[in-house]
Amino acid sequence: MSNAFTQFPGLSGKIVLNTGAASGIGLAMAHAFASQGANLMLLDLDAQGLASVKSEFEIAYPGIIVDTFVGSIRDPIAIDDAVQSAVARFGRLDVLLNNAGISMNKPSLEVTPDEWRRTIDIDLSGTFFCCQSAARQMIKNGGGVILATASMWGVASSARRAAYCAAKAGVVSLCKSLAVEWAQHNIRVNAICPGYIQTSLVAELLNRGALDEESLRQRTPLGRLGTPEEIAQTALYLSSDLARFVTGHAMVVDGGWTANGY
Numbered sequence: 001m002s003n004a005f006t007q008f009p010g011l012s013g014k015i016v017l018n019t020g021a022a023s024g025i026g027l028a029m030a031h032a033f034a035s036q037g038a039n040l041m042l043l044d045l046d047a048q049g050l051a052s053v054k055s056e057f058e059i060a061y062p063g064i065i066v067d068t069f070v071g072s073i074r075d076p077i078a079i080d081d082a083v084q085s086a087v088a089r090f091g092r093l094d095v096l097l098n099n100a101g102i103s104m105n106k107p108s109l110e111v112t113p114d115e116w117r118r119t120i121d122i123d124l125s126g127t128f129f130c131c132q133s134a135a136r137q138m139i140k141n142g143g144g145v146i147l148a149t150a151s152m153w154g155v156a157s158s159a160r161r162a163a164y165c166a167a168k169a170g171v172v173s174l175c176k177s178l179a180v181e182w183a184q185h186n187i188r189v190n191a192i193c194p195g196y197i198q199t200s201l202v203a204e205l206l207n208r209g210a211l212d213e214e215s216l217r218q219r220t221p222l223g224r225l226g227t228p229e230e231i232a233q234t235a236l237y238l239s240s241d242l243a244r245f246v247t248g249h250a251m252v253v254d255g256g257w258t259a260n261g262y
């Protein structure tokens with residue numbers, strides 16, 4: 001996978017904190033930034049997944065340093081610890097990839113208070129606390145880049161996804177607000193809004209019949225699901241010097257789904 005990514009200017013040697021890095025889009029982002037020569041602090045709940053990613057990366061990318069932090073973005077103290085671990089290990093923090101998240105696909109009349117709060121806590125509040133903790137450090141460094149993996153469901157809406165749509169629309173709005181507030185600190189903040197991407201999150205929804213793959217393909221103008229690497233390439237561009245005038249943007253990467261009014 002290391003050769004599959006375009007080289008982007010300004011990423012070699014950067015220190016990247018990547019949440020939800022043990023699988024799916026976050027793992028593809030870890031490969032993408034490693035392929036640029038960035039050093040990584042990978043955060044996830046999944047200790048075993050992180051350990052195997054670390055071993056794999058030490059062989060695949062001998063020129064970089066990869067460290068891991070096991071914790072939940074639901075816990076602001078753990079987030080601060082992860083940022084401080086990155087600073088202790090690498091001396092600074094340049095890029096935050098807010099990628100950890102969960103889905104919530106269920107009729108709204110059946111959503112429990114715990115399910116509602118968990119979705120908002122992880123997908124929206126967790127993202128905010130990561131941004132806040134990282135930005136405190138980035139301001140000391142003289143700037144940085146923050147991205148959030150929102151969703152096309154942050155700019156469009158759908159039945160059975162009220163908590164997820166509300167959380168991801170919140171993430172899009174949060175990114176725009178922080179972009180305006182932190183531009184003075186040379187911190188750019190952007191959201192990526194993926195459509196349906198082939199990861200375990202979507203596989204779980206397909207397996208339990210909450211989604212139908214053929215209908216997804218037919219509804220998508222480009223006729224297929226996206227790959228995690230296609231989202232990772234977008235993260236590289238938005239983090240790189242090529243995007244130095246891009247901030248407060250929500251970039252949809254969905255094969256045309258949200259443009260399709262049909």
Ligand SMILES: NC(=O)c1ccc[n+]([C@@H]2O[C@H](COP(=O)([O-])OP(=O)(O)OC[C@H]3O[C@@H](n4cnc5c(N)ncnc54)[C@H](O)[C@@H]3O)[C@@H](O)[C@H]2O)c1
Pocket residue numbers: 019020021022023024025026043044045046049071072073074099100101102103122126149150151152193194195196197198199200201202
């Ligand atoms: N797959 C898609 O089609 C799709 C589409 C739009 C947006 N997204 C978003 O992309 C992001 C990644 O999704 P994915 O499809 O790669 O899912 P995934 O389930 O494959 O990976 C998510 C990772 O996040 C970790 N994680 C979950 N909760 C966490 C927490 N509280 N703290 C730390 N780590 C946690 C998981 O352990 C897992 O490794 C999510 O924010 C998701 O909402 C995915």
